[in-house]
Amino acid sequence: MEKKSLFKSGLKDGYPISLGYLPVAFTVGIGASNMGLTLPTSVAMALLSFTGVGQLTVMDLISTQERYIGIFLALLVINLRNIVLSLALAGKLDPKIGFGKKLFIAMGNTDEIFALTIRKEGKLQANYLFGVMAVPYFAWALGVMIGGLVGDVLPHQITAALGMALYAMIIAALIPAVKESRPIFYVAILSGILSCVFKWLNTLFNGDSAIGQLFSALFSKSGVIIIGSLLSALIIAYKFPVKDKEDK
Amino acid sequence: MNAGYVWTCVLILFVTTYFTRLLPFLIFKGNIKNKFIRSILAYLPYAVLSSIIFPEVFEQKGMGLLPAVVGFFVAVILSYKEKSLIIVLAFSSILTYVFMVLDPYITSFLHLS
Incomplete structure (x- = not known):
C-alpha cells in the first residue's frame, strides 16, 4: 500500500479512540484547573506525556508538594508496564522502520493505541501507526484544554459512562483474538484472575512497614500488569508453543 | 504555586513516560x-x-x-x-x-x- 493510503487507513482505525479519550481528558483538565495549574502547564503535560494515569498521578503528587524523588519513583512504577507494551509492539513493527520514526511511534504507544494496533494482521508500518495516533493525540490535548477552560461542562454521570468506552476499547481488542485462538483465551482468563488476586493481596498490605510498602508497590496496578501478565504468558507459552506458520 | 517546581514535575512525567515507552524499541532488534x-x-x-x-x-x-x-x-x-x-x-x-x-x-x- 502507498504511504498516503496507509496513513489514511490508520486515521480511519484510530479516530474512535478519541471518543474514549475526550471525557477522560476533560476530567484531567478540570482537575488541573481546580488545583490551580495554569492552562499551558496542563496542556504541555498532555502533549509531552499522552497518558491519563500518569498525568492524574503527577497532579495528585504536585498538590501534596511531594519531593522530586518520590514523584520520580511513583511515576516510574506506574510507567513500567509501558516496557511490556512497547516490547510486544516492537515485535510487530516492520523491521525496515528507522530510528527516527521509532522515536515518534514510542510516543504514541498508549494502552488503547497498543490494544488497537496489536491485533492488526502482519507487520505494522510507520505511516499506518502515525495515522492511528494522530487524532487521539490531539484529541487528548484538546480535551485537557477544554476541560481546563470550561470546567464541568458535562454532567458527572455522562463523563463516568464515557469512561466505560476506554474499557470497551480494550475489550474490543481482546475478544476477537480470544474467539479465534484457544491459548489466547486461556492466557486472558489466567491473567484476568491473577490481576484480581493481586489486587486483593494488595489490600492486605498497608504502607506502614518497609516490607508492607514493598509488597504494596509489587501488587500495585503496574506491578500486577507486569508480573501477572508475564507469568500467564510464560505458562501458556510453555503449554502451547506457537506454530511456525505464525511468523510472517 | 511555584512554577519551577511544577515544570520540573512535568519534566519528570515526560521522562518516565517516554523512556519506558521507547526503551524496548531501541533494544529489540530483528x-x-x-x-x-x-x-x-x-x-x-x-x-x-x-x-x-x-x-x-x-x-x-x-x-x-x-x-x-x-x-x-x-x-x-x-x-x-x-x-x-x-x-x-x-x-x-x-x-x-x-x-x-x-x-x-x-x-x-x-x-x-
Whole structure:
C-alpha cells in the first residue's frame, strides 16, 4: 500500500479512540484547573506525556508538594508496564522502520493505541501507526484544554459512562483474538484472575512497614500488569508453543 | 504555586513516560529465533489487555456495579459479533449511562420486593 493510503487507513482505525479519550481528558483538565495549574502547564503535560494515569498521578503528587524523588519513583512504577507494551509492539513493527520514526511511534504507544494496533494482521508500518495516533493525540490535548477552560461542562454521570468506552476499547481488542485462538483465551482468563488476586493481596498490605510498602508497590496496578501478565504468558507459552506458520 | 517546581514535575512525567515507552524499541532488534520467547511475545499482549480490564472495569469511579456489568457485557457481546469499534464504544457507554440512571430505581425495587 502507498504511504498516503496507509496513513489514511490508520486515521480511519484510530479516530474512535478519541471518543474514549475526550471525557477522560476533560476530567484531567478540570482537575488541573481546580488545583490551580495554569492552562499551558496542563496542556504541555498532555502533549509531552499522552497518558491519563500518569498525568492524574503527577497532579495528585504536585498538590501534596511531594519531593522530586518520590514523584520520580511513583511515576516510574506506574510507567513500567509501558516496557511490556512497547516490547510486544516492537515485535510487530516492520523491521525496515528507522530510528527516527521509532522515536515518534514510542510516543504514541498508549494502552488503547497498543490494544488497537496489536491485533492488526502482519507487520505494522510507520505511516499506518502515525495515522492511528494522530487524532487521539490531539484529541487528548484538546480535551485537557477544554476541560481546563470550561470546567464541568458535562454532567458527572455522562463523563463516568464515557469512561466505560476506554474499557470497551480494550475489550474490543481482546475478544476477537480470544474467539479465534484457544491459548489466547486461556492466557486472558489466567491473567484476568491473577490481576484480581493481586489486587486483593494488595489490600492486605498497608504502607506502614518497609516490607508492607514493598509488597504494596509489587501488587500495585503496574506491578500486577507486569508480573501477572508475564507469568500467564510464560505458562501458556510453555503449554502451547506457537506454530511456525505464525511468523510472517 | 511555584512554577519551577511544577515544570520540573512535568519534566519528570515526560521522562518516565517516554523512556519506558521507547526503551524496548531501541533494544529489540530483528527476529527472535527462540520458539519459547516467540510464544511468550505472542501471548503477552493479550495477557496485558486482560490484566488492564480486570478487576478495574467493575470498580469505576462514580459508577455502581450494575451499570459496569451491563457495559462490560455489551462490549463483550458486540466485539464477539465483530461489530466496528465505534459501535462497540457507543453502545457500551450509552447502555452504561442508561443503567446508571436506572440503578437507584432498580435497587429500591429490589429492596421493596
